[in-house]
Amino acid sequence: MVEGGRIQAWELQGEGGSYRIEAGHYVLAAGQGNEALGAELTGVEVPLMQRRPLHQVCVKKVGLKPFYGVALGSSTKPPLVVTTHYDRAGVPVWYLGGDLAETGLDCSEEEQIGRARALLEKLLPWVDWSGAEWRTHRVHRAEAAHPGGHRPPGVYCAKRGNAVMVWPSKLALAPALSDEVLKALEKPKAGGGREFKGLEGWASPPLPEPLWDRLFS
Ligand SMILES: Cc1cc2nc3c(=O)[nH]c(=O)nc-3n(C[C@H](O)[C@H](O)[C@H](O)COP(=O)(O)OP(=O)(O)OC[C@H]3O[C@@H](n4cnc5c(N)ncnc54)[C@H](O)[C@@H]3O)c2cc1C
Incomplete structure (x- = not known):
């Protein structure tokens, strides 16, 4: 109104x-x-508002070590950013972003997984990916519109x-x-009251299902 x-x-x-x-x-x-x-x-x-799309990758494997890292390259954008999360059964999932996600927009899920795997094998050659499950996730960054x-x-x-x-x-x-x-x-006007009693007992919004559980279900 x-x-x-x-x-x-x-x-x-x-x-x-x-x-x-x-x-x-x-x-x-x-x-x-x-x-x-x-x-x-x-x-x-x-x-x-503007949306800047990403094509993130998730890889899940029992026994994967918790890892949080940013790979550095010669460009201003990091080639790979890794964070670790856990699905509802406690199995680790690495969430892969950075330049990998920015430059993989036109890739199919299969192609993007191939790029992620090749990059991980280059950067962390000692990690064994046998038996790992792979998925991708498309998401937007929402921001105020900016030129270009x-x-x-x-x-x-x-x-x-x-x-x-x-x-x-x-x-x-x-x-x-x-x-x-x-x-x-x-500044609030003098005498302006703050009355929140009407919100007492209002149900909290439900928590969404984590991405890791949705993607690998
Ligand atoms: C893949 C990815 C990686 C990122 N990595 C980083 C990073 O490494 N470092 C960093 O600093 N930033 C990062 N960002 C950016 C960061 O996530 C955002 O800048 C930040 O989350 C924006 O916070 P926000 O609260 O404004 O919006 P959001 O986090 O989007 O929260 C908005 C909330 O409002 C709710 N909502 C929507 N509509 C309504 C409505 N009508 N009524 C009530 N609630 C509503 C939504 O459900 C949501 O919970 C990343 C973003 C993405 C997508």
Whole structure:
């Protein structure tokens, strides 16, 4: 509900019913979901969002060592970034990104797995991949639109009326983003109350199934 370029209230649907939130400011921090939220703000010139796609690879194997690493090459982008996760049975899964994921967009799943395997065999030749299971995962990075579709140089925080739309650009920049959000908020008017009692007992949203369990099920 927008009037005069300002949000007057926001209706939220929860499991226990619908809620009408009336706030001084509305900070939209829903990542890729900001696009749809912005589309609800009729009459407000909301910032544009861009998506930069990735083709990540997951490899699962019993006994794989926990490994967190960034390979360095001659380019500004690391050829490979590895993090370790565990599926519901506790089996380790390496999540592979970096330049491998950025440059594999036109590859089929099979081709991308072949590239990942060749890179791992080159960088970590002592790891035995027999019996390993491989999958790929396509995902987007959602950010404020930037010329040429490049990564924005830093955090993005834009205020339109009483709506503040944000993208941290990198998770590591979330603390810097919170500083920008606090600067963008107007000081509350004297006597303005904060009443959260209506939200008591509102069900917490369910946790999603981890990627590792979905991909290998
Ligand atoms: C594969 C990959 C690797 C990355 N690696 C790194 C890295 O190494 N280092 C780094 O710093 N950053 C990294 N990033 C970027 C980082 O993940 C993002 O910058 C960061 O997660 C953005 O945080 P966010 O809270 O703005 O959005 P998200 O993390 O996307 O969170 C938004 C949340 O809002 C929820 N939501 C959406 N719509 C609605 C709605 N209408 N109502 C309520 N909730 C909603 C979503 O379900 C989600 O939980 C990576 C991103 C990807 C995709």
